[in-house]
Amino acid sequence: MVINPNSSDCVTEAIDREVEPFRRYGDFTIDVCGTPGAPPGVSYQTDADVIGPMVQATMAREKASAYIIACFSDPGLLGAREKFDDAIVIGCGENAIFQAMTDGDQFGIISLSIFSTRRQRRKVRMMGVAGRYVGSRGIDSNAVEATSPELLDRMVRAGRELVDLGADIVVTGCASMSHFREPLEDRLSIPVIDPVGSAVSAAIGRCILKRRHGRASAS
Amino acid sequence: MVINPNSSDCVTEAIDREVEPFRRYGDFTIDVCGTPGAPPGVSYQTDADVIGPMVQATMAREKASAYIIACFSDPGLLGAREKFDDAIVIGCGENAIFQAMTDGDQFGIISLSIFSTRRQRRKVRMMGVAGRYVGSRGIDSNAVEATSPELLDRMVRAGRELVDLGADIVVTGCASMSHFREPLEDRLSIPVIDPVGSAVSAAIGRCILKRRHGRASAS
């Protein structure tokens, strides 16, 4: 179960396209759903605030053994983990950051805007990993626009600024940017992590571990 | 404007009692309101999640030059600041922590439960002040119960554990505990900060500063 926590169909579809190839591994069913009634994207902290309970309501309604909150802001993640403590709950943002810390030494985040940048800084501090974060650089955009192919140059510019700040790995800070991962990696010559692909593959790994244990590792 | 972000009238009344003496200073009007429809208290992260947007809705409805979110979890605080950027928005928890860092060297928090403890740890890390925090100790209670006089012994026990951990100042981690501040201070022999009183006095200071500047300092 992959939850796009915003109401934009184009974002839900972009996520679904990214998830598609993962469906052929093993016998896991992966559903992607949007969040009708939610804002079209998380631009401001208030968007994340209003979306959090909606994500938790979707999880209460649609039973699954694992949920992915497919928004870099991870709206509702911590409450969901506390409430659904026998399910695997993966936050796109948190998971991408841990992958970046595995694959590189210092990471940077390409963010949509200065408001995203501040949310990301707070998340990084809350995660207790600020010592390996060089910062975020914005591209003055939003989740819907990020599904279009136009943004690559701006992302490359933001990525190069992050490299100048010491990043040896870059995370795209939005769930709609999967299609930019490969060209961005080519242009920047350092690894680029897409939060959606990273989250889906991590969730499959966690589901395998859970079956192995015969129960949730975190129960 | 002091917002009790839960729906418990007894908590709203306790806050109002604590606020009363502050009404005699200067010419500021201080209103206290509850949040009908909200959970009776913030026990879990999901409670804080659901309350955040309600607090922001109250702020949109009731105009004031300063708002106090009278819950230690500061639900909706960051979004509110972003959205109402010409108002003063004080979070009870954040403000009490900064006062503790002014008056003491290492602070600890008396929390309602292990769930509150985890939220407090995350807040402290997010605030970037973990280096001066010795931890939280719970009393297995909730916001409504905390208005009753029965809890003092448990609070003293939690406070002493915090002192053993190195705290030289203690914060009561709930907006309903104001009446315990003085006896707790007497029993622990170190300063105790009540988030409500601290927030109201800080808000008055900020209002005076705002008038002085003729506009919001943070606009």
Next chain:
Amino acid sequence: MVINPNSSDCVTEAIDREVEPFRRYGDFTIDVCGTPGAPPGVSYQTDADVIGPMVQATMAREKASAYIIACFSDPGLLGAREKFDDAIVIGCGENAIFQAMTDGDQFGIISLSIFSTRRQRRKVRMMGVAGRYVGSRGIDSNAVEATSPELLDRMVRAGRELVDLGADIVVTGCASMSHFREPLEDRLSIPVIDPVGSAVSAAIGRCILKRRHGRASAS
């Protein structure tokens, strides 16, 4: 009681001008005094060292319920708090930093010189809040010169460098810079905190709280 810990009359007068409007709130008497015999300003660490005991002597001589040490270096602050533990003692620097952490996410400081910059870095580390500090940028000046109107352009340049480093709020790192707050805020388009105004309003808030408690919160 506001103590200008240097011997420069022009600085004392500048502080007095800034304090004047605050005198009309409530029934608090606010006196401003200088420190005859002290250096004309805190340029070097040795200046702060020599001034610390002078500030404490002034406090021992002039009884007040609250003292503001009106120098960003907070000379003598920690010793004063230990010694006069039933009084409110506000340090201009420390207090401005906490206000900046309330109103913004990452703060920077406009400093007088590279020597001030190093003192500020040490203070920020000692306060345990380095995770939210982007740094200080100097204007090659001193406390006396900062009372003149000439410095605005240099301060704007320093402020812009701080913004480039990620600051979303800026603190003026000297008690003589109050008159620059408003034009600087206009030029930088982010909030600017003046340590004197911030300290006086915070002290009034703390005095109100102390009256409420009928004794010092930190006793």
Next chain:
Amino acid sequence: MVINPNSSDCVTEAIDREVEPFRRYGDFTIDVCGTPGAPPGVSYQTDADVIGPMVQATMAREKASAYIIACFSDPGLLGAREKFDDAIVIGCGENAIFQAMTDGDQFGIISLSIFSTRRQRRKVRMMGVAGRYVGSRGIDSNAVEATSPELLDRMVRAGRELVDLGADIVVTGCASMSHFREPLEDRLSIPVIDPVGSAVSAAIGRCILKRRHGRASAS
């Protein structure tokens, strides 16, 4: 390819037993090998030092798309990542710590000895995640002995000490302790992470991601 970096056959067999159930997912071949000539376990830092190049030699000899270094000390991990930069290289220790930071708020590690404890502290600091680590508690044992069933009581005692220090999740700090995970979880009533199972499932996730990308994410 799972590399047991010590020369103890009983440890290699224990790892193989833990890995077995994972072989039925997908079409990945998982081989487990020991390191003849290495010390029987990593008791001291010098053991880890001598084993690092051996692990890297094994990797140069045995081609695989992913390698797991099945020792909590992650000997040779960072050099291996630098050298084999088109392969996935998972360190048991590092990976378990990131899983603990996903599933819990504060983690502790059950270590073999005081020497392991110091290595773990250094690793945690080097990873930049010390803010969420409560510490390690030793059981005065070694990797070979840890394959026997006798140690459970000592592990429970160590785990309880970690809980008292604030841990809400515990990691077993040795690759031979997989069979203790479930009983330990039952006794401690908080989640327990086994580094081997966690690493294998994470490696499968990463292999799926790599196939999806058609090349190494970190190339």
Next chain:
Amino acid sequence: MVINPNSSDCVTEAIDREVEPFRRYGDFTIDVCGTPGAPPGVSYQTDADVIGPMVQATMAREKASAYIIACFSDPGLLGAREKFDDAIVIGCGENAIFQAMTDGDQFGIISLSIFSTRRQRRKVRMMGVAGRYVGSRGIDSNAVEATSPELLDRMVRAGRELVDLGADIVVTGCASMSHFREPLEDRLSIPVIDPVGSAVSAAIGRCILKRRHGRASAS
């Protein structure tokens, strides 16, 4: 030149006894002097504040190529370094902490009192090394009393508490405790660092380096 920054002759004599054996190495002259007019010891922050300028005055009066400030609080150290930037200035406290971080992994400090403990915490944070500090434990004493042989049991008790907190090396937090180093080390079974001996030997090393360079390294 070793400066005892307090006025107690017995402390000056104790330092001189500790320094004596170092006089036989090389051709360096080592003088020990007290600070007439200073408080008998640094018990409170105000003592350190008043002593700082006195130490700097002594340095201005007595020319030497290296100065040791023989008090764990390092009164006047930072100002002295700024002012006498062609001399070597060693602070007993700072130097002992760096030696502890070289010889051990986590250090603790045996302090005279709760006031010393707070100064030490602030110093450790200001030095930016809090991540390796387990804390300080007091013995309710003062610098003069510490020259007597009575305190060993209390120091052992404090040292054991530091070991329980995770220290593998202990620093005696006062310049009058040199004679306790060896018996304390025997009782605690971990290394104990005496700030005076450590500072003198480090100063000799630094003088040799300075001669080698033909000028101050830090000029």
Next chain:
Amino acid sequence: MVINPNSSDCVTEAIDREVEPFRRYGDFTIDVCGTPGAPPGVSYQTDADVIGPMVQATMAREKASAYIIACFSDPGLLGAREKFDDAIVIGCGENAIFQAMTDGDQFGIISLSIFSTRRQRRKVRMMGVAGRYVGSRGIDSNAVEATSPELLDRMVRAGRELVDLGADIVVTGCASMSHFREPLEDRLSIPVIDPVGSAVSAAIGRCILKRRHGRASAS
């Protein structure tokens, strides 16, 4: 005993030249030896990994009361300290960093390459001193090449970048750069620390302290 942990004779000779003047102080014998069979320099983490056990083997073979590992990467340092716990073991890198933290407020490192930079970052984090480190800047070189006089301009450029990042002291991140210390200091106008000279003088200080104690301080 100074161990050059690589196999390049020119580096061994450069170290010997730097050590020579220190031989005239006191009665200590200082031998310099290379490491036949080791890589010509530590370019990659795998070089450091392979060299660590060789350094420890040299120490086991050649008895001395103090050893200096004359490579900025400190290969084998931590294992050596654990194993030879009655000897003084100085790591060039670690020791230079502590000297930099004594003489300056924020330090930067001139590194050979991006690979060295990453090792340095990890070392700084592992040492727990990242709060005072502005970063490393590379000169695209290696240990052998660094013995030639050609590199000064590149080092000056790297040094200036570090100053721009806030460094007030710079460390040369390689044991072959001693001859650049003085000209670099002249060009940068801030102190420059050479790890070899710093380590030798510190080792002499520690040997004097050890004789004073009649046994190893850290035994």
